[in-house]
Amino acid sequence: MILNTRVLVLNQNYEPINVCNTRRAINLLGKRKAENVIDTREYLRSINDIFDKPDVIRLFYMVKRPLQRKKLTRKEIFERDKFQCQYCGTSKKTLTFDHVVPRCNGGNLSWTNIVSACKPCNLKKAGKTPKEAGMKLINFPREPKPNRYSFIDHEKIKTSWIPFIPWSKKKYSSLEIKENILI
Numbered sequence: 001m002i003l004n005t006r007v008l009v010l011n012q013n014y015e016p017i018n019v020c021n022t023r024r025a026i027n028l029l030g031k032r033k034a035e036n037v038i039d040t041r042e043y044l045r046s047i048n049d050i051f052d053k054p055d056v057i058r059l060f061y062m063v064k065r066p067l068q069r070k071k072l073t074r075k076e077i078f079e080r081d082k083f084q085c086q087y088c089g090t091s092k093k094t095l096t097f098d099h100v101v102p103r104c105n106g107g108n109l110s111w112t113n114i115v116s117a118c119k120p121c122n123l124k125k126a127g128k129t130p131k132e133a134g135m136k137l138i139n140f141p142r143e144p145k146p147n148r149y150s151f152i153d154h155e156k157i158k159t160s161w162i163p164f165i166p167w168s169k170k171k172y173s174s175l176e177i178k179e180n181i182l183i
């Protein structure tokens with residue numbers, strides 16, 4: 001359905017802030033709350049009107065959105081720790097979680113108390129603190145910064161959006177862009 005096609009929404013300062021569908025985008029354009037940024041050279045017809053088909057729109061006003069904190073999940077912990085055991089540094093063994101301060105010593109489930117660890121290190125450390133076990137953490141565990149662009153699904157970025165998404169230019173090579181495989 002053409003009205004459900006995804007449209008990238010930019011803030012007044014051209015920063016991506018959302019992805020909406022064509023229906024919503026046309027609504028914003030119709031109410032003069034946004035402008036079309038890309039000329040798709042395609043049109044949509046209604047009974048009484050013809051619209052430029054939006055692909056990227058920009059709001060005429062600034063929207064302030066609170067940044068969403070990352071959820072403490074297995075995947076996010078491993079990503080923060082770059083899939084490396086935080087004690088021996090290996091990335092070749094199966095990873096598990098380690099409570100830095102063990103639960104039996106009052107250690108909680110938090111960004112600053114959970115790290116990725118390989119099974120041998122996890123077993124070696126057991127119910128001890130790193131100091132008691134004579135083990136050192138490679139990095140001090142912290143809460144990762146919120147993801148500004150969590151609304152963008154990496155798999156579904158259209159080629160035409162790439163100039164507006166700061167990290168996507170680095171992420172995708174020009175070859176991929178030419179081949180148009182991102183749509």
Ligand SMILES: [Zn+2]
Pocket residue numbers: 085086087088089090117118119120121122
């Ligand atoms: Zn290890």
